[in-house]
Amino acid sequence: MRMTADFAFGLVAVLLGLAAYITARGFPSPPGPYPGPGLFPQLLGLALAATGLALAIRGWKEGPRQPSKKPLSWRSWASHLAVIAAVLGYLAAAPRIGFLLAAFGLLAATMLCFGAPPRRALPVAAVTALSAFLLFGKALRVPLPPGPWGW
Amino acid sequence: MDALFQVLTLLSQPKVVLVVLLSAVYGLIVGAMPGLTATMATALLVPFLFFLDPLSGLVAIITMEAVAIFAGDIPAVLLRIPGTPSTAAYTDDSYELTKQGKGSLVLALDLACSAIGGILGALAFIVGASWLIHIATSFTSFEYFWLAVMGLSGAALLASGAPVKGTMSALFGLLLSTVGIDVTLGYPRFTFGNINLLGGISFIPAMIGLYGVSEVLRQSTQSHLSHPPAPVHSDPLPRSVLQLLRRYKVQLLRGGFLGTLVGAIPGMGADIAAWLSYAIAKRFSREPQKFGKGSFEPIVDAGTANNAALAAAWIPALVFGIPGDPVTAIVIGVLMMKGLQPGPLLFQQQETLLNGLRAMFILANLLMLPLGYLAIRLAASLLRIPRNILMPVILLLCAVGAYALENNPFDIGIMLVMGVVGYLMQSHGFPLAPAVLGLVLGPLIEENFMISMTKAQGHFGEFFSRPVSLLLAAFTLVVWSLPLLASVVRRAPRQPSDATG
Numbered sequence: 084m085r086m087t088a089d090f091a092f093g094l095v096a097v098l099l100g101l102a103a104y105i106t107a108r109g110f111p112s113p114p115g116p117y118p119g120p121g122l123f124p125q126l127l128g129l130a131l132a133a134t135g136l137a138l139a140i141r142g143w144k145e146g147p148r149q150p151s152k153k154p155l156s157w158r159s160w161a162s163h164l165a166v167i168a169a170v171l172g173y174l175a176a177a178p179r180i181g182f183l184l185a186a187f188g189l190l191a192a193t194m195l196c197f198g199a200p201p202r203r204a205l206p207v208a209a210v211t212a213l214s215a216f217l218l219f220g221k222a223l224r225v226p227l228p229p230g231p232w233g234w
Numbered sequence: 235m236d237a238l239f240q241v242l243t244l245l246s247q248p249k250v251v252l253v254v255l256l257s258a259v260y261g262l263i264v265g266a267m268p269g270l271t272a273t274m275a276t277a278l279l280v281p282f283l284f285f286l287d288p289l290s291g292l293v294a295i296i297t298m299e300a301v302a303i304f305a306g307d308i309p310a311v312l313l314r315i316p317g318t319p320s321t322a323a324y325t326d327d328s329y330e331l332t333k334q335g336k337g338s339l340v341l342a343l344d345l346a347c348s349a350i351g352g353i354l355g356a357l358a359f360i361v362g363a364s365w366l367i368h369i370a371t372s373f374t375s376f377e378y379f380w381l382a383v384m385g386l387s388g389a390a391l392l393a394s395g396a397p398v399k400g401t402m403s404a405l406f407g408l409l410l411s412t413v414g415i416d417v418t419l420g421y422p423r424f425t426f427g428n429i430n431l432l433g434g435i436s437f438i439p440a441m442i443g444l445y446g447v448s449e450v451l452r453q454s455t456q457s458h459l460s461h462p463p464a465p466v467h468s469d470p471l472p473r474s475v476l477q478l479l480r481r482y483k484v485q486l487l488r489g490g491f492l493g494t495l496v497g498a499i500p501g502m503g504a505d506i507a508a509w510l511s512y513a514i515a516k517r518f519s520r521e522p523q524k525f526g527k528g529s530f531e532p533i534v535d536a537g538t539a540n541n542a543a544l545a546a547a548w549i550p551a552l553v554f555g556i557p558g559d560p561v562t563a564i565v566i567g568v569l570m571m572k573g574l575q576p577g578p579l580l581f582q583q584q585e586t587l588l589n590g591l592r593a594m595f596i597l598a599n600l601l602m603l604p605l606g607y608l609a610i611r612l613a614a615s616l617l618r619i620p621r622n623i624l625m626p627v628i629l630l631l632c633a634v635g636a637y638a639l640e641n642n643p644f645d646i647g648i649m650l651v652m653g654v655v656g657y658l659m660q661s662h663g664f665p666l667a668p669a670v671l672g673l674v675l676g677p678l679i680e681e682n683f684m685i686s687m688t689k690a691q692g693h694f695g696e697f698f699s700r701p702v703s704l705l706l707a708a709f710t711l712v713v714w715s716l717p718l719l720a721s722v723v724r725r726a727p728r729q730p731s732d733a734t735g
Contacts, residue, residue: 141398173633
């Protein structure tokens with residue numbers, strides 16, 4: 084199995100670098116001998132692609148280094164997804180149900196997913212959400228999303 | 235004398251005192267938690283700094299950072315888990331000593347060394363910055379270009395220990411910095427028609443993502459773990475600490491000097507200062523065989539060096555606008571947010587602000603002694619806070635913090651994306667610091683590159699025509715060639731190395 088993480092990361096970097104290079108070639112340039120907005124990103128794109136290629140080749144040659152890390156358990160995957168889903172859920176919910184409930188949702192959902200016992204997680208989530216609301220929304224006057232009830 | 239009085243009045247305002255105390259406590263808590271770094275603490279602090287005047291804001295960062303780096307020693311001593319990466323160098327020695335029942339002595343020694351190192355670094359800042367500022371006034375776009383490239387290269391190639399991945403990380407950061415309206419023609423680059431991206435990737439939300447959300451993601455897989463209770467320890471012993479300091483005064487001064495020097499080089503920072511100082515301590519030690527097995531020497535040397543580097547990293551940040559580490563990168567962001575541009579003008583026009591900072595660097599390190607003592611006493615209970623409760627709270631703070639600066643939900647999206655990217659990078663050995671510095675230095679490098687190219691009418695030779703720029707270019711080439719030399723000398727596959735920062 085030659086498909087190492089280094090190889091994959093190198094490949095992604097090559098694609099990203101080339102994409103940046105090609106996009107930046109399309110940027111307009113000023114008349115005369117002066118460099119335009121495309122020059123710098125083009126250089127960076129090529130450099131990223133080159134280092135990516137070097138990493139990919141090294142990853143391919145060396146194969147998996149060290150006894151490869153054991154794959155993430157389903158629990159780890161679930162925890163990762165919970166974090167991402169909690170932030171996305173917060174983003175979607177906050178304008179509709181207000182900051183306080185959305186923040187409580189984010190806290191409670193992640194705490195429970197991480198395996199905290201509900202009798203501890205729920206009160207802490209409620210107190211933290213309220214504190215954040217008072218601290219940011221009231222004391223620092225950040226315009227937190229109000230929701231239909233104003234909180 | 236008048237200036238000193240003015241500064242002291244300024245710093246003794248109730249508001250400033252309150253800010254100092256709160257940020258010190260915050261630094262203690264964050265630093266003492268394994269996995270929560272000083273960088274993350276600074277990034278999460280920024281939304282609050284937004285509501286303070288520049289002096290209070292910077293004073294908060296100085297205090298918080300100094301205390302957090304000391305507090306990072308606490309879990310290293312009690313649990314063998316470094317609280318911040320800059321403690322990693324002497325974690326083994328600290329823990330071995332704890333097992334021998336000297337835990338409280340190690341912590342007290344750490345505290346003293348941190349304070350002394352911080353003060354040495356502060357003195358270097360006070361003297362060095364006012365000296366370097368004269369050089370900075372003669373800098374043109376050529377010199378700024380090379381200095382920034384040198385700093386970024388140092389972070390990518392030397393400080394990270396993984397040259398190829400470090401370079402990729404730096405280039406990625408630089409590419410991200412090109413998103414948005416360009417400086418020459420005002421052309422929107424890589425915005426994909428999204429108006430939120432016209433102003434570029436917002437730096438603070440990106441930082442919160444890279445250092446906050448990525449850490450939550452990393453720890454989420456081990457959140458069911460709770461740390462074993464810390465060993466019981468007796469009171470710290472001030473007299474034994476003084477004895478140790480007297481015995482290791484060479485190490486103390488050497489660590490302070492080296493830390494200052496390394497910290498002042500753009501792109502290096504406290505982590506590399508600690509490791510370098512550990513290596514040098516071992517090289518010159520009379521009993522190198524004891525290193526890693528419970529020697530006081532590396533604790534004095536590296537423990538002094540990391541705090542010295544911290545203050546010294548402010549020199550290139552404030553004088554040239556080129557940050558020494560991710561924390562000073564945030565400092566530059568905060569200055570800009572306040573409409574202040576780092577560089578010679580800052581030193582000419584903001585005399586009181588700078589005097590305040592100079593005094594605060596010293597005061598913060600003195601204040602650390604009583605607070606640190608308190609932290610040592612409370613450490614055990616801090617470490618018992620369960621991760622599965624703490625990490626969600628940090629996630630919420632990240633989301634609110636990213637939003638609070640511009641009141642733009644889009645920034646939470648940036649934070650999340652950068653968090654996932656940062657997590658993936660870190661878990662595969664890509665150091666984060668080069669990406670951060672690339673993101674901050676990108677506009678500076680590009681602007682000075684474009685100005686220089688325009689001045690030179692496309693002749694690249696002009697980049698080497700002035701003496702100082704030639705010197706900086708030569709240093710940059712040395713930085714580039716060092717990893718190549720090292721790999722040629724070794725002719726062996728590189729060791730995979732951990733990301734720092």
